[in-house]
Amino acid sequence: MFKKILIANRGEIAVRIARACRELGIQSVAVYSDADRQALHVRYADEAYYLGPSPARESYLCADKILAIARKCGADAIHPGYGFLAERADFAQACQDAGIVFIGPKPSAIAAMGDKAVARATVAAAGVPVVPGTEGEGNLSDEELLAIAPQIGFPLLIKATAGGGGKGMREVHSLEEMPDLLKSARREAEAAFGDGNIYLEKLIPGARHIEFQILADQFGNIVHLGERECSIQRRHQKLVEESPSPLLAENPDLRAQMGKVAVRAAQAVGYVNAGTIEFLVDQNRNFYFLEMNTRLQVEHPVTEMVTGIDLVKEQILIAMGRPLRFSQEDIQIHGAAIECRINAEDPAHNFIPMIGQIRHLFTPAGPGVRLDSGIYAGYEITPYYDPLIAKLITWGESRVEAIQRMRRALEELRIVGVQTNIPFHLALLNNPRFIAGQCDTSFVDNHLLTLQNNDEKTAALLAAITAALVTHRQRPQTVAPSYHSARPISAWKWVGRWEYALR
Structure with missing residues (x-):
C-alpha cells in the first residue's frame, strides 16, 4: 500500500x-x-x-x-x-x-508505444493495420522526410513522435510548403515534450477518430473498457468526446473487432496500467491503428461515467501490484456520456487563447453532471500552459438525454472574467448533424466555420451600433428653457401648503 x-x-x-x-x-x-x-x-x-x-x-x-x-x-x-x-x-x-x-507502464512499453513511429512498426508486426506513413524506426532528418513525402502522397500529416494533444502536428498539402512546416512542427514538439522528433502519416479524408481504453495488470490480464468517439476536433486537438461512439453503436461487429485489435496491440508490448489505443475509421468502415497513448487520457471521465470504473484508482491499484478486479465479460456500458473541454479561448476570433482573472464562477449541478476543474473565483489564467481549464461531463440513459443534459449544464456554467469556448459547445450541441451522430475529424471546419464567421459579423455589427449610440450620447444636448408657474403643478399640493400656512 x-x-x-x-x-x-x-x-x-x-x-x-x-x-x-x-x-x-x-x-x-x-x-x-x-x-x-x-x-x-x-x-x-x-x-x-x-x-x-x-x-x-x-x-x-x-x-x-x-x-x-x-x-x-x-x-x-x-x-x-x-x-x-x-x-x-x-x-x-x-x-x-x-x-x-x-x-504508468514500464519504460520499455513507453519507448515502444510512446514513440509513435516505433509504435506503428511494433503493431504492424503484430498484424494490426496502420495508417500509411513513415515506416521503420529512428529519427529522420528533414531531407529524408522530404524525400519520402511524395511516396506517401499528399495531403499528409507531420506528427510529433512524443506526446499528443495535437502538439507538433501540421497538415501538408504540397511539397513546397513542407520545409517550413517541418521546422515549426519540430520547434513545437521540442517545446511541449522536450523531443523534436517527427514522422509522416497519410491524411485520411472524412475519417472518424475512435479510441479504446485499455487496462492491464502485472499478471498479463488485459481488458478494454469500450470506445470513445473523439472526432470533434480543431487543429487536431479534441474538443468533445463521447462514449459510446454513435458509429459503433450501429456496428456492434465492428466494435468487437476493434476491441480485440486494441487488446492485441497492448499485448504486443507487454503493456501494464492504463493506456489508449487510437484508430481512424474511414468512410468504408476500414479502421487503422493511429497511435497508443501510454498514459491517462484527458477524456477518461466519459469512460468512467458509462462503466462505473474509477480509472485513476485502478491505475494506483495496478501500480501496487494488485490484479485486475474484473474480466472482459464484466465490463458493461450503461447509458451515454459526453465531455466538453472548457478552454480559455475566444471561438469567435479563431480560438485565440485568453488570459486573465476569473472574477466569478457559477458551476452546474444536478443528476448526471460532473465538472473536473482546477479553477475558482479569483484564479489567474496565465499564458504559460494549455488553455484547458475545466472539463464538463454529462451522463444520460441515452445519447439524446446526455446531449440535453449537457446543453442545460453549459447554460448554467458561468465563468466571468475570461472568455471561454462555451458558446462554441452550445452551437455544436444544437447542430442537427452532430445530434444525428454524423461527424468526422473535419466536422468543425466544414460545418461550424460558417457559424464562427457569422458570429464575427454579428460582433462587428454590434460594435458599430454601440459606437453610434455612444457618439449620440456624447453630443451636446439642447437644454429646453424651464418655465415655472406661480403655483405648484399639483392643486392638491397647493391646497395642502395653504392649509398648513393658516395653522
Missing part, C-alpha cells in the same frame, strides 16, 4: 488524482511553478513543494527536480497525469532507478 504519492502535474488532472488519493487514504504531494502558487491543486494536496519558474521547461518538465522532491518528501510513487513527463521513458526509468514507483 502506498502511503504518499507525488503528482507530477498541474491543473484539473492534478486535482483529479489528489481526490483519488484521498479516497484511497493515501497522502498526496503537489508541485508548483511560480504561476501556480495559488493553484487549486496546491491547495487541495496534503503537501506542496515549489518546483521552479513558470515556463514548463523550467518546472514541470524538470525530471531531476521532481525526483529530488519525491525523495525529500518520502513519496512511494509518482503519478504523471497526462502531458509533460507522462510519456517519457527516461523519466519512468529514472523513477525505477530511484526506487520510486512510476504509476
Whole structure:
C-alpha cells in the first residue's frame, strides 16, 4: 500500500488524482511553478513543494527536480497525469532507478508505444493495420522526410513522435510548403515534450477518430473498457468526446473487432496500467491503428461515467501490484456520456487563447453532471500552459438525454472574467448533424466555420451600433428653457401648503 504519492502535474488532472488519493487514504504531494502558487491543486494536496519558474521547461518538465522532491518528501510513487513527463521513458526509468514507483507502464512499453513511429512498426508486426506513413524506426532528418513525402502522397500529416494533444502536428498539402512546416512542427514538439522528433502519416479524408481504453495488470490480464468517439476536433486537438461512439453503436461487429485489435496491440508490448489505443475509421468502415497513448487520457471521465470504473484508482491499484478486479465479460456500458473541454479561448476570433482573472464562477449541478476543474473565483489564467481549464461531463440513459443534459449544464456554467469556448459547445450541441451522430475529424471546419464567421459579423455589427449610440450620447444636448408657474403643478399640493400656512 502506498502511503504518499507525488503528482507530477498541474491543473484539473492534478486535482483529479489528489481526490483519488484521498479516497484511497493515501497522502498526496503537489508541485508548483511560480504561476501556480495559488493553484487549486496546491491547495487541495496534503503537501506542496515549489518546483521552479513558470515556463514548463523550467518546472514541470524538470525530471531531476521532481525526483529530488519525491525523495525529500518520502513519496512511494509518482503519478504523471497526462502531458509533460507522462510519456517519457527516461523519466519512468529514472523513477525505477530511484526506487520510486512510476504509476504508468514500464519504460520499455513507453519507448515502444510512446514513440509513435516505433509504435506503428511494433503493431504492424503484430498484424494490426496502420495508417500509411513513415515506416521503420529512428529519427529522420528533414531531407529524408522530404524525400519520402511524395511516396506517401499528399495531403499528409507531420506528427510529433512524443506526446499528443495535437502538439507538433501540421497538415501538408504540397511539397513546397513542407520545409517550413517541418521546422515549426519540430520547434513545437521540442517545446511541449522536450523531443523534436517527427514522422509522416497519410491524411485520411472524412475519417472518424475512435479510441479504446485499455487496462492491464502485472499478471498479463488485459481488458478494454469500450470506445470513445473523439472526432470533434480543431487543429487536431479534441474538443468533445463521447462514449459510446454513435458509429459503433450501429456496428456492434465492428466494435468487437476493434476491441480485440486494441487488446492485441497492448499485448504486443507487454503493456501494464492504463493506456489508449487510437484508430481512424474511414468512410468504408476500414479502421487503422493511429497511435497508443501510454498514459491517462484527458477524456477518461466519459469512460468512467458509462462503466462505473474509477480509472485513476485502478491505475494506483495496478501500480501496487494488485490484479485486475474484473474480466472482459464484466465490463458493461450503461447509458451515454459526453465531455466538453472548457478552454480559455475566444471561438469567435479563431480560438485565440485568453488570459486573465476569473472574477466569478457559477458551476452546474444536478443528476448526471460532473465538472473536473482546477479553477475558482479569483484564479489567474496565465499564458504559460494549455488553455484547458475545466472539463464538463454529462451522463444520460441515452445519447439524446446526455446531449440535453449537457446543453442545460453549459447554460448554467458561468465563468466571468475570461472568455471561454462555451458558446462554441452550445452551437455544436444544437447542430442537427452532430445530434444525428454524423461527424468526422473535419466536422468543425466544414460545418461550424460558417457559424464562427457569422458570429464575427454579428460582433462587428454590434460594435458599430454601440459606437453610434455612444457618439449620440456624447453630443451636446439642447437644454429646453424651464418655465415655472406661480403655483405648484399639483392643486392638491397647493391646497395642502395653504392649509398648513393658516395653522
